[in-house]
Amino acid sequence: MSRHLAPLLPREDAREAALFFVVCALCFLAAFSGLVSRAAYAAAGAWTSEVTGQLTIRVRGSDADTARALAIVQATPGVAAARALDRADAEELLQPWLGAGGIPADLPLPHLIAAEAAPGATGVGDRLTAALQRAELKTTVDDHVVWSADARRATDTIGLIALSAVALLGATGIAVIAFATHATLLARRDIVELLHLTGAKDSFIAGLFERRFLMLGVQAGALGALFAFGAAAFILFAVRQGDAQTWLLPQLSLSLADGLILGLSPLIAGAVSMLAAKVTVMRSLSDMV
Amino acid sequence: MSDEPVLRFDRVGLSYGPGADILADASLVLRPGSMTFLTGPSGAGKSTLLKLAFLALRPTAGRISLFGLDTGRLKPDALASLRRRIGVVFQEFRLLDHLSAYENVALPLRVMGRPEASYRKDVTELLTWVGLGDRLDARPETLSGGEKQRVAIARAVVVKPDLIIADEPTGNVDEEMGERLFRLFRELNKRLNTTVLIATHDMALVRRANADVLRLADGMVVRAQAPPALQQDTPA
Numbered sequence A: 001m002s003r004h005l006a007p008l009l010p011r012e013d014a015r016e017a018a019l020f021f022v023v024c025a026l027c028f029l030a031a032f033s034g035l036v037s038r039a040a041y042a043a044a045g046a047w048t049s050e051v052t053g054q055l056t057i058r059v060r061g062s063d064a065d066t067a068r069a070l071a072i073v074q075a076t077p078g079v080a081a082a083r084a085l086d087r088a089d090a091e092e093l094l095q096p097w098l099g100a101g102g103i104p105a106d107l108p109l110p111h112l113i114a115a116e117a118a119p120g121a122t123g124v125g126d127r128l129t130a131a132l133q134r135a136e137l138k139t140t141v142d143d144h145v146v147w148s149a150d151a152r153r154a155t156d157t158i159g160l161i162a163l164s165a166v167a168l169l170g171a172t173g174i175a176v177i178a179f180a181t182h183a184t185l186l187a188r189r190d191i192v193e194l195l196h197l198t199g200a201k202d203s204f205i206a207g208l209f210e211r212r213f214l215m216l217g218v219q220a221g222a223l224g225a226l227f228a229f230g231a232a233a234f235i236l237f238a239v240r241q242g243d244a245q246t247w248l249l250p251q252l253s254l255s256l257a258d259g260l261i262l263g264l265s266p267l268i269a270g271a272v273s274m275l276a277a278k279v280t281v282m283r284s285l286s287d288m289v
Numbered sequence B: 001m002s003d004e005p006v007l008r009f010d011r012v013g014l015s016y017g018p019g020a021d022i023l024a025d026a027s028l029v030l031r032p033g034s035m036t037f038l039t040g041p042s043g044a045g046k047s048t049l050l051k052l053a054f055l056a057l058r059p060t061a062g063r064i065s066l067f068g069l070d071t072g073r074l075k076p077d078a079l080a081s082l083r084r085r086i087g088v089v090f091q092e093f094r095l096l097d098h099l100s101a102y103e104n105v106a107l108p109l110r111v112m113g114r115p116e117a118s119y120r121k122d123v124t125e126l127l128t129w130v131g132l133g134d135r136l137d138a139r140p141e142t143l144s145g146g147e148k149q150r151v152a153i154a155r156a157v158v159v160k161p162d163l164i165i166a167d168e169p170t171g172n173v174d175e176e177m178g179e180r181l182f183r184l185f186r187e188l189n190k191r192l193n194t195t196v197l198i199a200t201h202d203m204a205l206v207r208r209a210n211a212d213v214l215r216l217a218d219g220m221v222v223r224a225q226a227p228p229a230l231q232q233d234t235p236a
């Protein structure tokens, strides 16, 4: 029969609950903003690459010229598909402006070819321009490159801002966790002092606090990350239900980056709590003889 | 054991920040196996001297040696090893309120990494000896002042230290219990050759005990009464 010994460090429910809440909330915020900014970044990336794949060729000439141009476009390497837009397409496109009555028969319509570049193909626009020029066709190739470069720059900037926000939140979290841990520890200076005078080595005393705060940080951090995942999933679900433009949000699939964000935040929270505990205890021990 | 002094103060001075020195030029020597009382009026600096001796304070002047080692030159881990050889009864007890009486007494053994099974019998017997055999699981807050004091004494002696330093260990108990507790120190002193230093106001106890008596006055240690064989130990 062995007695069950109470831990040398008492469980202080009220104080530790407050610290648990702080760590949990900070982890939630950090992980959530990490998830959201990654999602926004991924969506913007997918969107611009989608746009980059679209090319429009305007042909100034007869129907025969358009047919000749279409053949050249289809034969150009890197083009996955191309088709000429006929009168019905044009009517559909212009319907919002001209009404359901259709286009007046005498209105000249531009000859347009819609092409789609193969995924990953580059320089398709330039090749098309060169090939059509060689065939002495008067065409304009709009490959959205200039426009999508602007869009790419914009998403890069947004991504950078989001990343900075996550970094700032993370740093704030680390500081607050360290501060809260410090405050919790100062309240138990009596135990530190008594153990010290009883002949406990510094590493023994620090170890008691390190283990406690590592566990607290990891548990609170894991709960916060779980909430962040839940919140992100809920928002995605709500948006999908509302049939909004889903390209703004990525598919609900855990990417490696998401897993990293969710998995790392509790570990970081635990490590920070543990380190803060160690530094605080060691500092208060160094004040003693 | 060698004849090396267990505790030695060489012209020790101490002041808490700016202001008058609490101790000035205090010198003393405790031989192995000696039993010494430290007396003096309230506020004379008895607790301060004991704190220096059990390494809770650093002197502002002079030198303190424990077991032949100059404490001013030791690294933290070496100081920790010295502290394990000293059992301290604090004037304000310093029991941990989240631990039971039993766990408080067992604390130094836990710090040493001893498994619970190896000391259960000793701790229980010791608490029974100080009259708390039926209060093993009591929290300090449910104990009277004298009961707390007895737990603190049990904790100080449980590791059978080489040096016991007790600050007013009988200050909160009646005469009979005071006598009983003093006998505990006496037993350890006689049987295990434990060196004992006790600060006390209890002059009746001092008179009854045949022991060395030091008096603190004006920050200096004065030998008040000593068995003849020890008289020449008074440092210059």
Ligand SMILES: Nc1ncnc2c1ncn2[C@@H]1O[C@H](COP(=O)(O)OP(=O)(O)OP(=O)(O)O)[C@@H](O)[C@H]1O
Pocket: B016, B022, B040, B041, B042, B043, B044, B045, B046, B047, B048, B049, B091
């Ligand atoms: N931490 C401290 N800071 C400043 N002054 C202190 C401190 N501790 C004690 N003193 C002062 O040092 C003096 C000696 O105190 P000490 O506790 O050593 O006296 P004492 O002889 O043990 O008294 P008592 O018999 O009442 O226990 C007192 O004047 C006290 O006010």
Ligand SMILES: [Mg+2]
Pocket: B046, B047, B048, B091, B167
């Ligand atoms: Mg005192």
